[in-house]
Amino acid sequence: MLTGRSDRKAFGGSLARARGWRLAQAVALGAIRAVYPPQCISCGALVSSDFGLCGSCWRDTPFITGPCCHLCGTPVADDSASQAADLRCEDCHATDRNWQAGRAVMLYRDKGRSLVLALKRGDRLDLAQPMAGWLARAAGPLLTGGMLIAPMPLHRWRLFRRQFNQAALLSAGLAQRVGLDHCPDLLIRARATGSQEGRTREARFAALEGAITIAPRQATRIQGRAVLLVDDVMTSGASFTAAAAACHAAGAARVSVLALARVAKDA
DSSP states (O other): OOOSHHHHHHHHHHHHHHHHHHHHHHHHHHHHHHHSOOBOTTTOOBOSSTTOOOHHHHHHSOBOOSSBOTTTOOBOOOSOGGGGGGOOOHHHHHSOOSSSEEEEEEESSHHHHHHHHHHHTSOOGGGHHHHHHHHHHHTGGGOOTTOEEEEOOOOHHHHHHHSSOHHHHHHHHHHHHHTOEEOTTSEEEOSOOOOOTTOOHHHHHHHHTTOEEEOGGGHHHHTTOEEEEEEEEESSSHHHHHHHHHHHHTTOSEEEEEEEEEOOTTO
16 A cells, blocks of 8 residues: 555656556567568468468368367268257267367368478477467367366377477467466377378277376376367377277266367368
8 A cells, every 4th residue: 555655656666667668568579570570370471460370371271160070070061050069070970989079170181281280290389379279269168167188198209209299289388378287298108109191990099099098197187177188180089089098097077189180081
C-alpha cells in the first residue's frame, strides 16, 4: 500500500521504466523485422506473422476439418454432426483399437508430408513451435483435467543417430500451450523394431507387439490418470497400439492419441 509521496514517486518511476522497456523491445523487434521480415515456414515467402504459412502453402496443406473418425482423426463423410462421437473410418472399423479417442492435424500428403519430413529428417526444429499450436487446436476434444501428455519413444540407437525425438518436441510444445503435465520419458522402446515402411499391416503390428513399455521410475505417475500419446505420423496405428497397451497395463484410466499427420489413402 502506498502511504507517502516517496512511495508514489517510486511507483511512478517503476511504471515509467516498464513502459520504456516495452517501447525499447518494440523498437528492437521492428528493426529486426525490417531486416528479417517474417517468412512462410514452408516456402520462405513473406507473411504477416512469425511461424506462419503463406496463402498458397496453407491451401496446399491438407489440414483436417469437419467430421472425422473418433479414434484416429481421419476425415469421414457424414451429414450428422450429432453423431461425431460415433464416427469411425474404415481402418478403425476393421481394427480393434485399444485407445478411447484420437485426432490428427493433417493428412500425410502434399505440403503436409513435406512439413513433417522437414521436421523429422531436415533438422527444421523451428517447425515444432507452430506445429505444437496446430496440435493444441486439434487436441481440444481429447483434453481433460489432470491429463498426462507423453511422446512416442524412439529406440536408444535411433535417438543417438538422430539426436532428437521429434514426437517429444511436439508433445512438449503441446503440453506447454494447454497447461498440462508432460512426461517425455514415460515410455521406453525396449527393442529396435526397424523401419515400418514396406511392411504389411499384420507385420507392423507383429513387430511392435510388446516393444514399448512404461519406464519403471514413471510407473506410479500414470496410475489412475488419463494419458495423451503424441506422435508425428500415424499409419496403421501399430505404435499407438503398443504404447496404449503399456499404459493400460500400468493403470492408466484412459488413453487418447494425437498425431500431427495421418496416413489415409482414401480420405
